[in-house]
Amino acid sequence: MRKARGFTLLFLSPWLIGFLGLMLVPLLVALYWSFTNYDVFQAPQWVGLQNYIAIIHDPIFWQSVGNTLYITVIGVPTGIIAGLGTALLLEKPIRGMGFYRAAIFLPTIVPPVAVAIVWLWILNPDYGLLNAILGVFHIRPLGWLNDPHLAKVSLLMMVVWGMTGQIMIVMLAGLKDVPVELYEAAMIDGASSWNRFRKITLPMIGPVIFYEVVVGVIFYLQFFTQAFVVTANNLGEPVNSTLFYALYLYQNAFDFQKMGYAAAMAFILFIVIVIVTMLLFWINRRVVFYGGGE
Amino acid sequence: MAGGLRARLLTRHVVLIIIAFIFLLPMLWMVSSSLKSNAGIFTFPPQLFPPHPHLSNYSHAVTYIPFFTYLRNSAVVSAATVVGTLISCTPAAYAFSILRWKGRDVLFYVVLATIMIPFQVVMIPLYIIFRNLGWLGTLLPLTVPPFFAMFISSYFSAGLAIFLLRQFFRTLPRDLFEAAMIDGAAPWTTFWRLALPLSRAGLITVGMFAFLSSWTMFVAPLIMLNSNTLLTLSVGLQQFQSQHFTAWNYLMAASFMFTLPVLLLFIFAQRYFVQGIALSGLKG
Numbered sequence: 001m002r003k004a005r006g007f008t009l010l011f012l013s014p015w016l017i018g019f020l021g022l023m024l025v026p027l028l029v030a031l032y033w034s035f036t037n038y039d040v041f042q043a044p045q046w047v048g049l050q051n052y053i054a055i056i057h058d059p060i061f062w063q064s065v066g067n068t069l070y071i072t073v074i075g076v077p078t079g080i081i082a083g084l085g086t087a088l089l090l091e092k093p094i095r096g097m098g099f100y101r102a103a104i105f106l107p108t109i110v111p112p113v114a115v116a117i118v119w120l121w122i123l124n125p126d127y128g129l130l131n132a133i134l135g136v137f138h139i140r141p142l143g144w145l146n147d148p149h150l151a152k153v154s155l156l157m158m159v160v161w162g163m164t165g166q167i168m169i170v171m172l173a174g175l176k177d178v179p180v181e182l183y184e185a186a187m188i189d190g191a192s193s194w195n196r197f198r199k200i201t202l203p204m205i206g207p208v209i210f211y212e213v214v215v216g217v218i219f220y221l222q223f224f225t226q227a228f229v230v231t232a233n234n235l236g237e238p239v240n241s242t243l244f245y246a247l248y249l250y251q252n253a254f255d256f257q258k259m260g261y262a263a264a265m266a267f268i269l270f271i272v273i274v275i276v277t278m279l280l281f282w283i284n285r286r287v288v289f290y291g292g293g294e
Numbered sequence: 295m296a297g298g299l300r301a302r303l304l305t306r307h308v309v310l311i312i313i314a315f316i317f318l319l320p321m322l323w324m325v326s327s328s329l330k331s332n333a334g335i336f337t338f339p340p341q342l343f344p345p346h347p348h349l350s351n352y353s354h355a356v357t358y359i360p361f362f363t364y365l366r367n368s369a370v371v372s373a374a375t376v377v378g379t380l381i382s383c384t385p386a387a388y389a390f391s392i393l394r395w396k397g398r399d400v401l402f403y404v405v406l407a408t409i410m411i412p413f414q415v416v417m418i419p420l421y422i423i424f425r426n427l428g429w430l431g432t433l434l435p436l437t438v439p440p441f442f443a444m445f446i447s448s449y450f451s452a453g454l455a456i457f458l459l460r461q462f463f464r465t466l467p468r469d470l471f472e473a474a475m476i477d478g479a480a481p482w483t484t485f486w487r488l489a490l491p492l493s494r495a496g497l498i499t500v501g502m503f504a505f506l507s508s509w510t511m512f513v514a515p516l517i518m519l520n521s522n523t524l525l526t527l528s529v530g531l532q533q534f535q536s537q538h539f540t541a542w543n544y545l546m547a548a549s550f551m552f553t554l555p556v557l558l559l560f561i562f563a564q565r566y567f568v569q570g571i572a573l574s575g576l577k578g
Binding site for chain 2: 004005007008010011012014015017018019021022023025026027029030033040086089090094095096099100102103104105106107109110111112113114115117118119121122126127128129132135161164165166169170172173218221222224225228229232233246249250253254259262263265266267269270273274277
């Protein structure tokens with residue numbers, strides 16, 4: 001028995017060491033630093049709640065919060081609608097199904113950096129592909145990432161392009177689990193296809209949609225890479241319209257050396273993610289239907 | 295009736311072809327741009343099929359930046375991540391599924407909770423720790439943590455790897471392990487001889503995700519690698535862009551070469567991708 005316990009501990013030890021040394025301790029250290037003034041070069045100085053108070057009065061912080069909320073609120077539903085829509089189109093067997101699925105899934109494995117680079121080029125106001133396509137329809141060229149009103153939408157286009165396939169696969173797996181008898185019974189009762197979708201499909205895949213909402217919200221709250229790559233020379237441009245939370249946090253830590261301030265921002269983000277996730281789970285319990293048993 | 299059905303099938307095909315084209319176009323555009331001449335890249339309206347493909351762009355791209363150095367760095371980091379993740383997460387997943395011990399389920403909640411911790415929170419302390427260890431001038435900040443089930447990427451985490459592997463182990467018939475134990479097999483033997491060979495698909499899936507996320511990760515190398523010769527490709531590609539000029543055709547060539555390993559992996563292992571994503575999404 002004792003031997004078995006030692007064995008268990010041995011098996012857990014790499015994870016346990018990593019969890020304590022590279023996760024829990026850094027987490028507590030970051031919490032401590034969030035109450036200090038720390039510029040890397042001198043020892044951290046305790047300042048109490050000063051960082052948190054400064055954050056509340058920082059207009060750029062609130063701008064980054066607004067930008068982040070904007071892409072979260074628009075990006076999450078857009079991704080789910082695109083993923084569910086393509087899944088519904090590809091649910092029933094159709095010739096070339098494998099090709100269509102692969103085509104939509106392909107962008108999800110393209111590295112985010114490469115996604116950002118190719119879209120930066122597609123969205124180029126002077127020589128870009130998108131403005132050329134718009135030109136065919138006699139629409140005048142747009143500024144896309146250079147236009148403060150379109151920059152966030154431009155970023156969302158590339159992110160949704162890169163995410164739809166992954167959501168589609170999860171939706172397809174969910175759709176496969178909906179019992180066929182339900183549809184058959186509804187058809188006999190003469191339910192329209194819209195009603196079948198609303199009354200059967202949607203409730204039955206509720207848990208899958210819920211999962212994608214949680215994953216999507218957590219992703220957008222930490223959104224960084226694409227926004228960094230497209231504005232690498234001028235983070236957050238134009239006029240801070242793409243300065244997202246994680247970007248501003250990075251700037252504070254590694255451009256301005258305000259480690260304490262950045263640590264406080266990181267903790268606020270952490271707490272927000274925990275609260276939002278708990279809230280989503282709470283809504284989930286009240287709204288989403290989970291089939292009996294497994 | 296039959297005519298209506300055929301018309302509907304046709305519309306579905308047309309819609310699907312348009313959608314597939316939209317999803318494929320950016321990658322086609324990357325390849326097309328990578329083959330254009332310096333003048334051809336700045337022609338408007340642009341051409342999808344350049345009349346004279348410039349394959350030489352690819353040889354220019356690899357000297358424009360130290361491409362092969364970055365390629366090697368990316369390969370080292372990815373190899374370490376795949377091996378490290380499997381070595382550290384597989385036994386943990388085994389302990390969380392097959393082995394029975396007190397506090398197992400509580401501790402597993404901790405594993406799940408770690409998935410939620412944003413990288414931004416531990417990023418600053420880890421940076422300082424590695425700085426104090428003198429690791430910032432090396433690849434160690436990226437290659438060592440995976441061996442301790444710590445994964446510096448927001449797309450795939452060690453917590454998720456343990457969760458996925460645990461799902462695979464749980465599908466194995468329990469009787470098999472109990473029979474082995476009654477026969478007096480040591481725990482190590484059941485793990486090595488029974489669990490591992492039976493969950494090869496799970497190991498491949500997790501290894502693949504580990505490769506994919508380490509090959510493409512951006513934030514950690516951006517912060518942790520402070521020397522120009524140490525960059526990985528995902529960070530190194532930035533050097534094509536400057537304030538005033540971007541060599542788009544070379545950049546597209548380099549970006550395509552950077553994406554190629556992932557594309558090949560996808561073509562040869564599509565099954566595991568789909569399985570892994572569906573599993574992580576549904577069996578929660």
